[in-house]
Amino acid sequence: MAQLSTRQKLEILADAAKYDASCASSGTAKRDSRGGKGIGSTEGMGICHAYAPDGRCISLLKILLTNSCIFDCHYCINRRSSDVRRARFTAQEVVDLTLNFYRRNYIEGLFLSSGIIRSSDYTMEQMVEVARSLRQDHDFRGYIHLKTIPDADPELLRLAGLHADRLSINVELPTESGLKRLAPEKDGGRIEGAMRHLRAEMEDGQDARRKYRSAPRFAPAGQSTQMIVGADAADDRAIIARASSLYDRHRLRRVYYSAFSPIPSPSAVLPLKRPPLMREHRLYQSDWMMRFYGYEAGEIAAATDQATGCLPLDIDPKLAWALNHRAIFPVDVNRAPREALLRVPGLGVKAVDRILMSRRQGRLRLEDVARLTTSIRKLRPFLIAADWRPLAMTDRADLRARLAPPAKQLDLFA
Amino acid sequence: MHRVSLSAPDDFDGWRAAARRLAVAGVDPADVVWQVGDAPGDLFGHDPLPPEPERAAFSVPRAFVDLAQTAILHRDPERFALLYALLHRLRDRPGLMEDRADPLLRRIDALGKAVRRDIHKMRAFVRFREVAEGDDTRFVAWFEPEHHIVRDNAGFFVRRFASMRWSILTPDLSIHWDGATLNEGPGAQRSDAPDGDPVEALWKGYYAAIFNPARLKTGAMLSEMPKKYWRNLPEAALIPDLIAGAQAREAAMIATTSVAPRRPDDIATAWAALREGAMGCTRCPLHGPATQTIFGEGPLDAPILFIGEQPGDQEDLAGRPFVGPAGQLFDTALVQAGVDRSRAYVTNAVKHFKFERQGKRRLHQSPDAGEIEACRWWLSQEIALVRPRLIVALGASAARAMLGKAVTIGATRGMPIPLADGAEGWVTVHPSYLLRLPDAARRAEEHARFVAELRMVGERLTALA
Numbered sequence: 001m002a003q004l005s006t007r008q009k010l011e012i013l014a015d016a017a018k019y020d021a022s023c024a025s026s027g028t029a030k031r032d033s034r035g036g037k038g039i040g041s042t043e044g045m046g047i048c049h050a051y052a053p054d055g056r057c058i059s060l061l062k063i064l065l066t067n068s069c070i071f072d073c074h075y076c077i078n079r080r081s082s083d084v085r086r087a088r089f090t091a092q093e094v095v096d097l098t099l100n101f102y103r104r105n106y107i108e109g110l111f112l113s114s115g116i117i118r119s120s121d122y123t124m125e126q127m128v129e130v131a132r133s134l135r136q137d138h139d140f141r142g143y144i145h146l147k148t149i150p151d152a153d154p155e156l157l158r159l160a161g162l163h164a165d166r167l168s169i170n171v172e173l174p175t176e177s178g179l180k181r182l183a184p185e186k187d188g189g190r191i192e193g194a195m196r197h198l199r200a201e202m203e204d205g206q207d208a209r210r211k212y213r214s215a216p217r218f219a220p221a222g223q224s225t226q227m228i229v230g231a232d233a234a235d236d237r238a239i240i241a242r243a244s245s246l247y248d249r250h251r252l253r254r255v256y257y258s259a260f261s262p263i264p265s266p267s268a269v270l271p272l273k274r275p276p277l278m279r280e281h282r283l284y285q286s287d288w289m290m291r292f293y294g295y296e297a298g299e300i301a302a303a304t305d306q307a308t309g310c311l312p313l314d315i316d317p318k319l320a321w322a323l324n325h326r327a328i329f330p331v332d333v334n335r336a337p338r339e340a341l342l343r344v345p346g347l348g349v350k351a352v353d354r355i356l357m358s359r360r361q362g363r364l365r366l367e368d369v370a371r372l373t374t375s376i377r378k379l380r381p382f383l384i385a386a387d388w389r390p391l392a393m394t395d396r397a398d399l400r401a402r403l404a405p406p407a408k409q410l411d412l413f414a
Numbered sequence: 415m416h417r418v419s420l421s422a423p424d425d426f427d428g429w430r431a432a433a434r435r436l437a438v439a440g441v442d443p444a445d446v447v448w449q450v451g452d453a454p455g456d457l458f459g460h461d462p463l464p465p466e467p468e469r470a471a472f473s474v475p476r477a478f479v480d481l482a483q484t485a486i487l488h489r490d491p492e493r494f495a496l497l498y499a500l501l502h503r504l505r506d507r508p509g510l511m512e513d514r515a516d517p518l519l520r521r522i523d524a525l526g527k528a529v530r531r532d533i534h535k536m537r538a539f540v541r542f543r544e545v546a547e548g549d550d551t552r553f554v555a556w557f558e559p560e561h562h563i564v565r566d567n568a569g570f571f572v573r574r575f576a577s578m579r580w581s582i583l584t585p586d587l588s589i590h591w592d593g594a595t596l597n598e599g600p601g602a603q604r605s606d607a608p609d610g611d612p613v614e615a616l617w618k619g620y621y622a623a624i625f626n627p628a629r630l631k632t633g634a635m636l637s638e639m640p641k642k643y644w645r646n647l648p649e650a651a652l653i654p655d656l657i658a659g660a661q662a663r664e665a666a667m668i669a670t671t672s673v674a675p676r677r678p679d680d681i682a683t684a685w686a687a688l689r690e691g692a693m694g695c696t697r698c699p700l701h702g703p704a705t706q707t708i709f710g711e712g713p714l715d716a717p718i719l720f721i722g723e724q725p726g727d728q729e730d731l732a733g734r735p736f737v738g739p740a741g742q743l744f745d746t747a748l749v750q751a752g753v754d755r756s757r758a759y760v761t762n763a764v765k766h767f768k769f770e771r772q773g774k775r776r777l778h779q780s781p782d783a784g785e786i787e788a789c790r791w792w793l794s795q796e797i798a799l800v801r802p803r804l805i806v807a808l809g810a811s812a813a814r815a816m817l818g819k820a821v822t823i824g825a826t827r828g829m830p831i832p833l834a835d836g837a838e839g840w841v842t843v844h845p846s847y848l849l850r851l852p853d854a855a856r857r858a859e860e861h862a863r864f865v866a867e868l869r870m871v872g873e874r875l876t877a878l879a
Contacts, residue, residue: 007619014623032573041574047538048638050649052625053657055634062624100613101620103553103578104542177694181687233791235697259629277629307698307784354514361513368515 004087010097012087016067016078017113020170021226021256023048023059025108025143028165028221038139039102040109042165046143047108060111060145061101065089065126069115073172073183075231075260078115088117091129098134102142109143109165110134116149124152124160131163143221150187150194157194158218161201166221166253169194171246174239178232195250198223202251222253229283230275231260235309237301240286244297247290257283282311289318292349293342315404319345322382323400332384334363345403346378378403416461417447420494423586424562425450426486432463433498438472439464443502448494474504477511485525487562496522532561537570539643540582543611553580556607556646564589568596583607614648621649627660681714685799688792692765698788700766700781705730710761710796718753718875719802720744721793721812722762723844727776730767736760740846744808747845747861751868753875759800763807763815764789778846786815797835803878805837806871809844816841828867830874838874842867 004012025046032041048057066088067078077084089097098110112130116123127146134140146164148157161167169191173179176188198219205218225246227239234242243255259280286303289295303321304311311317322329322345331340333355341352351373358364358372366388370376381390381399418432429448436446441464482497490496500518504510513519542553553575564587571582572591581590583602590597635653644650689709695701708725711734728738736744748755764785769776781789793815797805807813813821816839817831823843831839843864851857 007616010616011619011623014620018624018626033576034573035576037577039575039577041570043570043573047534049538050621050647051635051639052621053632053635053653053660054626054629055631056626057638058621058624061620097616101617103544103575104611104613104617105540105555106617177691181691233691233695233697235788238696277631305784307782308788309697357512358514361509364515371515371517371520 006093006097009087009089009093010063012085013063013065013067013089016064016084016115017062017111019077019258020062020111020113020147021056021258022145022168022224022254023057023062023111024166024221024224024254025059025145026221027253028143029217031141033139033141036139036141038141039099040141042108042141042143049106049108059108060143061098061107061109062111063089063094063097063113065091065094065112065114065123065130066117067115068117070118071116071183071185073186075172075182075228091126091133094130095133095138098142099138099140102140107142109145111145111147113147114149120149120151121153121156124149124156128156128159128163131160135163145221148194148198150191154197157197158201161198161205161219162216164219166224167198167219168224168226169198170226171242172226172228173232174227174229174234174242175232178234182231192250195223195225195246195252199250223250224252224254224256226256226258229257229259229280235304236279236283236286236311237304237309239283240290240297240300243287244290255287257287276313278313279310282313282317286311286317289321293318294339295321315400316345318343319378319403326399329382330384330390331382333369334359334384334386344379344382346375346382347373415445415447416441416463417449418463418494419452420448420450422562423450423489424487424565426483429486429494429497430482433501435464435466436498437501437505438467440505443495443499446495446498448498472505474501475508475511478504481511481522481526484529485522487529487566488525489561490525493522493525496525529561529563532559533563533567535643536563536567539639539647540571541646541648542580543608544613545608547579550579553578554607555580555582556602556604557582557584558646559584562586565598572596618649618652622652622656625656625660627656627663630657630660632657681799685714685796688795688799692792695765695792697791698766698785700764700768700785703769704766706733707765708733708735708762708767709765709792710735710759712759712761712800713757714759714800716757716759716800717802717879718757718804718806718871719759719761719797719800721805721807721816722760723809723811723846724762724764724781725767726778726846727767727769730776735762739849740844743845743848747865747868750865751872753868753872759796759802761793761796763793763812765792781811783814783820786811790815790818797837801835802837804840804871804875805833806840806842806868808842809847812844813841828870838878840867840871840874842871 025042026044028042030043032043033039046059048059050058052058064078066086067084068086068088069078069080072080094110094112101107102109112127114123114127131144131146134144144164145166145168146160148160148167148169150169171188171191172183172186179186179188201218202222205215208215209217227242229239246252246255257280259275259277286300289300290297299321300317302324303317312320322343328340328343331344333341338352338356341347341355342349354372355364355369358368363386366376366385369379369383369385373379380388383390416436420428478501485497486493496518500522503518510516510519514523536557536559540555540557542555544551544553564582564584568589571580575591577593579592581588583606586601588599588602590599644653692707692709695707701707708729722736725735726738726740729735729741735741745755764781768779768781768785770779805816807816810821810823813823813826816833821841823841826841827843831841833839843860845864848857848861848864851860
């Protein structure tokens with residue numbers, strides 16, 4: 001094989017990494033480079049340094065150490081049987097690239113993942129070496145996210161957590177049968193076992209820091225995971241239930257959804273067409289509802305279509321839930337508690353906080369509410385204000401049609 | 415009339431000192447003119463500022479100071495006056511900062527928001543280029559902020575790049591860091607900044623490679639990275655070509671999948687795995703009462719695929735499609751029409767038996783739209799694997815599954831319907847419909863029509879082969 005240039009390798013290994021949705025660089029410990037000999041800072045909120053035309057933010061240098069892999073997962077472009085071009089970076093090359101990009105303010109840090117070569121331990125060792133070198137040889141204080149390999153030695157996972165801000169392990173598919181069919185070499189039990197292990201390490205680390213301020217931090221930005229949507233038969237109800245159990249059991253910071261997208265030279269086991277991107281969007285909205293709006297997974301399941309088990313694509317899940325629970329509306333904007341206001345379709349967390357603050361200053365009229373929110377159109381049927389009471393609006397049979405955007409023709413077998 | 419001259423467009427301390435004296439003296443906001451630097455022509459005479467108060471006569475909430483510090487960086491020339499007007503009102507209404515519906519507060523809030531966004535975008539979109547400086551190097555960037563944020567934002571770059579030497583040049587102000595102290599210089603021009611850096615080629619390569627052409631969402635990109643920033647972002651030069659190439663790349667990806675020789679054993683593995691997946695399907699409630707999932711069967715390279723409605727009582731027990739009375743009638747009709755049954759793949763729109771129990775008998779019930787929709791995922795996977803030239807829908811449920819919408823048999827039967835995946839669709843009646851017709855003459859007539867339509871399909875298949 002001819003020698004590949006750094007640029008060629010970067011293109012191959014970035015291309016191979018783009019199916020990982022996560023690019024977050026928020027929520028880690030605050031630190032900066034003053035008083036050090038290196039560079040880097042993290043100040044709570046991550047920064048998106050660029051956006052690609054797919055609408056995704058580019059915050060981290062997201063690459064694979066190598067795209068060679070001994071596994072044969074059908075949905076993955078890097079699987080053993082795929083005829084994609086292979087490349088491999090040395091640890092030193094990744095370190096240099098990260099620092100060179102960081103110095104020019106292109107990125108917040110590194111998100112390193114890898115195909116599995118030789119063995120899980122060998123691969124994990126190489127990834128840990130990149131993080132170690134950045135932190136120790138170069139005093140790099142930017143963000144590092146390492147994808148962890150579930151089968152790797154616990155000591156390697158511990159080292160990974162000492163250098164990295166975030167660790168993640170992908171559950172890949174929402175159902176055990178999907179995993180068996182599409183990723184025969186992966187084992188759902190082992191994946192969850194590794195997550196359990198990471199959670200325990202993180203909690204030990206937090207305990208230690210409560211006692212000794214100098215105790216090292218373990219993955220201060222927590223752990224996350226990713227599920228592929230639309231490659232197996234799991235419906236939204238099953239996906240939401242799985243996500244909710246992962247949040248509860250392993251204290252995940254985030255569950256990412258990635259709508260299965262056609263990959264070059266795919267395996268014949270896969271569907272040829274992608275699921276609608278809107279489906280992924282609706283799942284993220286449901287994720288928000290669980291994390292910020294106080295909905296239980298079971299309640300969101302009630303917003304899914306009875307027959308298909310999927311969230312409606314034409315309206316958002318919060319509106320769908322409200323239309324199915326009209327008895328609790330309209331809600332009085334001047335008296336309702338925070339939890340009730342959060343359930344009003346069209347009211348976000350910020351708007352609710354502004355309402356709670358402002359109503360101490362006097363009774364709110366509809367016009368005041370309009371100034372506190374982005375759009376009043378969707379809200380009107382669900383709210384009572386000082387000068388507004390929707391007359392039987394929530395009883396209208398055509399309420400859904402009045403609030404949903406106009407329908408578009410759907411593709412056959414989309 | 416009072417006139418206040420501030421030393422710089424972001425002179426918060428100057429504004430605060432003057433505003434405090436004016437507010438304590440109760441000066442009406444309409445009687446104050448704010449300006450930056452010395453005014454060229456003094457049209458009106460003006461009164462001196464009221465004296466410094468003995469001690470702070472009233473305190474303002476923290477939220478006001480935070481908002482004012484941010485909003486004052488806005489380019490809007492009215493910002494000083496607006497902030498003073500808010501301060502003036504706060505004297506009598508200390509709770510005003512909590513009334514987020516107040517129009518003045520809302521306007522100033524919007525200024526603050528725009529400034530915070532600009533600060534954030536500067537942190538994101540500054541692009542350094544490395545230049546030699548003596549034995550060392552310096553990183554230099556050219557940036558055009560919208561508001562007066564550069565001085566305020568310098569701390570971020572100091573904290574992040576403490577060990578580097580760097581300069582950020584902007585039209586109004588330049589800042590320079592030498593590793594220990596921060597210096598300010600006058601505004602600069604784009605041509606003062608270096609025009610390239612060898613690492614940019616790598617960065618552009620990365621930008622193009624990390625973009626997924628299968629999911630184009632330019633609206634989302636534009637809302638976060640508006641075009642006004644593009645000219646100072648090296649990677650933005652690639653965007654038009656990436657967008658133009660995206661649809662073509664995705665189409666090519668799907669096309670190579672379809673023309674690449676698909677290994678028969680790959681397809682067999684895929685089909686077996688699909689069938690196994692369907693065995694555990696719980697996409698709709700029908701899996702509860704039914705005995706098992708009845709998956710389709712037939713050659714995986716079949717040129718023709720028949721969709722029935724759903725398994726019946728006998729199929730549910732036997733585990734295979736088209737073995738009950740309707741299936742037997744279907745077999746007979748195919749022989750009469752001269753269509754080779756052994757070259758056909760047969761399956762159902764819904765893969766579980768739906769029934770109503772009446773004594774010992776399980777009476778067939780038609781699946782509803784939701785059940786058909788839930789099961790359509792499996793059907794579309796079967797079609798994608800087998801890739802038949804012709805798809806024949808038997809009955810209304812099958813036609814709905816094939817076309818994705820309800821149609822009437824009478825209006826659609828007996829003619830080719832082009833399908834999205836390139837196959838040709840046909841619609842005819844379900845054989846069980848013939849079994850249910852009570853009148854023998856009518857039954858014979860409909861049977862003949864069914865056979866005639868199957869014969870048309872057979873002839874079409876020969877023509878296409």
